Amino acid sequence: MELELRHLRALVAIADTHSLVRAAKVLHVSQPALSGLLRRVERSVGGLLFARSPTGCVPTSLGADVVADARAVLAGMSALTDRLGERRETPGTLRVGGYCGFLHLAVSRWLRDRPWCDTVSVHEDQDETTTLARVAAGTLDLALVYLPPLPDRIVPDGVESVVVHPREPVFVILAEDHPLTRPGAVPLAEIAEYPWADDPPWTTRWSAYLQGVCRRHGVVLDQPHRPQCLATLLDLVREGMALAPALATREDKQANIVVRAIEDAPLWQELRLCYRPGTVVADRIDEVHDAVVRSYAGRQGCSAAFDQWWHERGRDLLPAGYAGLRR
Numbered sequence: 001m002e003l004e005l006r007h008l009r010a011l012v013a014i015a016d017t018h019s020l021v022r023a024a025k026v027l028h029v030s031q032p033a034l035s036g037l038l039r040r041v042e043r044s045v046g047g048l049l050f051a052r053s054p055t056g057c058v059p060t061s062l063g064a065d066v067v068a069d070a071r072a073v074l075a076g077m078s079a080l081t082d083r084l085g086e087r088r089e090t091p092g093t094l095r096v097g098g099y100c101g102f103l104h105l106a107v108s109r110w111l112r113d114r115p116w117c118d119t120v121s122v123h124e125d126q127d128e129t130t131t132l133a134r135v136a137a138g139t140l141d142l143a144l145v146y147l148p149p150l151p152d153r154i155v156p157d158g159v160e161s162v163v164v165h166p167r168e169p170v171f172v173i174l175a176e177d178h179p180l181t182r183p184g185a186v187p188l189a190e191i192a193e194y195p196w197a198d199d200p201p202w203t204t205r206w207s208a209y210l211q212g213v214c215r216r217h218g219v220v221l222d223q224p225h226r227p228q229c230l231a232t233l234l235d236l237v238r239e240g241m242a243l244a245p246a247l248a249t250r251e252d253k254q255a256n257i258v259v260r261a262i263e264d265a266p267l268w269q270e271l272r273l274c275y276r277p278g279t280v281v282a283d284r285i286d287e288v289h290d291a292v293v294r295s296y297a298g299r300q301g302c303s304a305a306f307d308q309w310w311h312e313r314g315r316d317l318l319p320a321g322y323a324g325l326r327r
Helices: 005-017 020-027 031-045 061-085 102-112 128-137 205-216 230-238 285-297 304-312
Strands: 050-053 056-059 093-098 119-122 142-147 160-175 244-247 257-260 268-275
Touching: 005 020, 005 031, 005 056, 005 061, 005 205, 020 031, 056 061, 061 128, 093 102, 093 128, 102 119, 102 142, 102 285, 128 142, 128 268, 160 230, 160 285, 160 304, 230 244, 230 257, 257 304, 268 285
Parallel strands: 093 119, 093 142
Antiparallel strands: 050 056, 142 268, 160 244, 160 257, 160 268
């Protein structure tokens, strides 16, 4: 049997969700149909690709290699589609990607004023795997990505990265008049008492990490809302219909939405700046990194939650050489 893109997408979905049932939902097929497809692929490659474990379906040694190859092929196809579908950009355009809140535009504004950067093109994608694949494929020159602390390595070969912050906490946003809107951090157990809006469980690396943290803390999030658009998510929060996760750098009291820390910071992510060697960005990565870190440190004042975390812990985790910003 000759493998097709649909087979590769199925393997990646199973690896990402750790479940045939969840993968079938993501792919909009029945679970028996997906099981049959997996068996045919395993016969074609000559071995078992996934094994059952206490945490669900996990790739075998052969499966890990096949899934890695599948990701590379799918990333290449995505990059090819981007190249064919995009308008021809101005020569010298520096393409900045990722999904990191205010820093995305802050670094783009800074780059726009550099003598070695003609123009800037801003791209966004909530899926960090897709963003990194586009850096590797050459359709992005620079990206800021959040990586939840999961064991799998997703930074592709050929992509270099430097840490902006190694352990940024995830905060929660809620309506200004929500019952949990009070000074101080909110316990995760109390958050679980209200509807939650986020990625569908186990469909992304973030959602897999979130579910794992909740399981370890003995809580289950009630997640009736699964918006695909940030504006919809914010409307749900603003109307008091849901709570939602937020980057620690989000501005507080914006459009009747407030930011609060989660007690004991059970959720966190690493923020990285990614690029390809041998590019104009690589030649100036120390300069770019310095600008990003300084913009990050300058975010003090965006919320009481950020300021408290920054002075208690966040500033001490800045990369070496930034002692002057630890104020």
